[in-house]
Amino acid sequence: MEKIQNLFINGEWTKPSSEEYLDKYNPTTGELYGKFASASREDVDRSIDSAYDAQKKWERLTSVERSKYLYKLIDLISQDREYLTNILMDEVGKPRVEAEEEVDGVLDQLQYYAEFARKITGDVVEGTKPERIIYQYKVPYGVVLAITPWNFPAAMVARKIGPALISGNTVIIKPSSDTPFVAGWIVEKVRQAGFPPGTVNLITGKGSVIGDYMTSHKKISVITLTGETKTGVQIMKSSSSIMAKLILELGGKAPFIVWKDADLELAARVLMWAKYWNSGQSCIAAERLYVHEDVYDKFINLFIEKTKTLRIGDPRTNDMGPLINSGQLSKVSSFVESAVSEGAKIVFGGGKPQLPDKFSKGFFYMPTILTRVKQNMKIFREEIFGPVIGAMKVSDDFDEVIDLANDSDYGLASYLFTKDISLAMKASREIKFGELYINMPGPEASQGYHTGFRMSGQAGENSKYGVEEYVKVKNVYIDYSKDSTKGEVIPPYT
Numbered sequence: 001m002e003k004i005q006n007l008f009i010n011g012e013w014t015k016p017s018s019e020e021y022l023d024k025y026n027p028t029t030g031e032l033y034g035k036f037a038s039a040s041r042e043d044v045d046r047s048i049d050s051a052y053d054a055q056k057k058w059e060r061l062t063s064v065e066r067s068k069y070l071y072k073l074i075d076l077i078s079q080d081r082e083y084l085t086n087i088l089m090d091e092v093g094k095p096r097v098e099a100e101e102e103v104d105g106v107l108d109q110l111q112y113y114a115e116f117a118r119k120i121t122g123d124v125v126e127g128t129k130p131e132r133i134i135y136q137y138k139v140p141y142g143v144v145l146a147i148t149p150w151n152f153p154a155a156m157v158a159r160k161i162g163p164a165l166i167s168g169n170t171v172i173i174k175p176s177s178d179t180p181f182v183a184g185w186i187v188e189k190v191r192q193a194g195f196p197p198g199t200v201n202l203i204t205g206k207g208s209v210i211g212d213y214m215t216s217h218k219k220i221s222v223i224t225l226t227g228e229t230k231t232g233v234q235i236m237k238s239s240s241s242i243m244a245k246l247i248l249e250l251g252g253k254a255p256f257i258v259w260k261d262a263d264l265e266l267a268a269r270v271l272m273w274a275k276y277w278n279s280g281q282s283c284i285a286a287e288r289l290y291v292h293e294d295v296y297d298k299f300i301n302l303f304i305e306k307t308k309t310l311r312i313g314d315p316r317t318n319d320m321g322p323l324i325n326s327g328q329l330s331k332v333s334s335f336v337e338s339a340v341s342e343g344a345k346i347v348f349g350g351g352k353p354q355l356p357d358k359f360s361k362g363f364f365y366m367p368t369i370l371t372r373v374k375q376n377m378k379i380f381r382e383e384i385f386g387p388v389i390g391a392m393k394v395s396d397d398f399d400e401v402i403d404l405a406n407d408s409d410y411g412l413a414s415y416l417f418t419k420d421i422s423l424a425m426k427a428s429r430e431i432k433f434g435e436l437y438i439n440m441p442g443p444e445a446s447q448g449y450h451t452g453f454r455m456s457g458q459a460g461e462n463s464k465y466g467v468e469e470y471v472k473v474k475n476v477y478i479d480y481s482k483d484s485t486k487g488e489v490i491p492p493y494t
């Protein structure tokens with residue numbers, strides 16, 4: 001039975017004014033999965049007006065009252081988590097284990113933010129005279145536009161609505177057109193949780209069509225995006241007319257460094273996660289492999305042997321599913337072709353896997369490992385976002401390795417495997433990435449600040465810093481003396 005999903009505006013599911021719908025295909029089978037509303041500018045206006053009107057009342061609730069809605073939402077998602085797990089497997093092609101992990105992540109993040117009730121505090125500082133004082137409050141911005149990606153479509157919704165709502169903002173969610181149904185399911189749980197109408201709205205439709213209109217709308221105060229760097233750049237341009245606060249979590253190009261003293265078994269196991277988690281479609285995926293010359297051959301062979309054990313196919317019963325769409329499949333494939341044309345060598349994978357006929361239209365790509373990769377090759381410069389990694393042998397010069405790691409337009413996550421504490425501390429200081437994982441896998445924790453250097457974005461998400469991104473510090477100066485200007489000459493007001 002084909003799914004049909006409408007817009008969610010002012011507390012109700014509603015048809016798009018254009019009555020137009022877009023198609024969503026199942027990445028595992030390539031078959032039509034459902035149709036979802038293509039919002040018009042009129043629909044966008046209605047959703048933003050609704051959020052704007054609702055925000056005034058939402059802000060006036062106490063944070064404890066707001067948190068109760070989040071706790072109710074957590075309960076409703078928990079009770080029906082198997083359904084969300086299934087949509088994640090269907091819409092994204094995520095293997096079951098990863099889909100369940102993402103549901104855990106949704107619940108953990110919503111819980112983490114609900115617990116901020118009564119904990120977003122300000123300061124009181126002394127005034128310019130004994131009987132003057134300055135109160136510094138943290139107040140919500142207003143209406144938040146949350147633009148979410150397809151790779152973690154449920155977790156990214158939670159990561160944005162959680163801090164926005166607990167701090168008194170209202171939200172319009174614009175999910176990826178590759179995963180509209182995951183977002184829609186969460187919004188239905190928001191409705192069932194009884195959030196006041198307009199607190200959370202859902203607008204679906206192509207970002208390339210309605211994106212600029214939404215991100216330049218006068219009533220939007222904050223725009224939070226997880227997506228491609230070029231989308232972030234476009235949003236910076238379109239939102240400049242409204243000077244919206246931007247929270248941009250963009251592309252990554254994580255270096256994965258294996259030093260000569262590394263625990264190679266551990267490093268190889270972590271690389272299996274860092275490269276093939278979500279078929280490599282993660283902003284913190286390992287994208288550049290740097291291995292010390294002394295252990296290079298041994299580690300590459302160890303990683304190839306582990307990669308051979310990956311079961312690829314139906315996400316319900318395998319370790320790795322398909323890529324999200326045909327565009328991503330050709331993009332990933334082109335990275336391998338360009339690397340080979342520049343002199344790299346495929347030592348494993350490098351094409352579509354042999355699968356039963358029913359998956360022949362699925363967007364599958366083999367886990368692929370290349371050697372003889374050079375720093376200036378496209379495969380080391382641009383975000384692949386697939387189960388492909390190039391490897392480069394590095395010398396015993398750790399400074400050079402740090403320079404190679406930092407030589408990237410991106411600066412989100414990075415990985416280092418060494419037993420040498422002085423090298424680890426040196427990397428902690430000199431690696432210019434928002435995250436450095438030492439002798440361990442990711443992903444980022446709800447209490448960790450997920451942020452990046454350079455073209456990986458600005459501001460950040462999660463942790464107490466992530467909550468602070470949704471509030472503005474307001475300063476109130478009070479003079480409580482009987483005559484605040486007694487005996488005081490204040491030019492030119494004498």
Ligand SMILES: NC(=O)C1=CN([C@@H]2O[C@H](COP(=O)(O)OP(=O)(O)OC[C@H]3O[C@@H](n4cnc5c(N)ncnc54)[C@H](OP(=O)(O)O)[C@@H]3O)[C@@H](O)[C@H]2O)C=CC1
Nearest residue numbers: 148149175176177205206207211227228231250251283385
């Ligand atoms: N760092 C990360 O976590 C992520 C990085 N990426 C990178 O982006 C590449 C493409 O993935 P994709 O999902 O298409 O990323 P996009 O950046 O295109 O999409 C992310 C979100 O932005 C929306 N969007 C697109 N264009 C605009 C616009 N002009 N104004 C407002 N919103 C817009 C999309 O809507 P719509 O789907 O309707 O276009 C989607 O909701 C990947 O190959 C990967 O390299 C992708 C996802 C996450």
Ligand SMILES: O=C(O)[C@H](O)CO
Nearest residue numbers: 226282283284443444
């Ligand atoms: O956006 C992503 O890919 C997530 O932050 C990875 O955990």
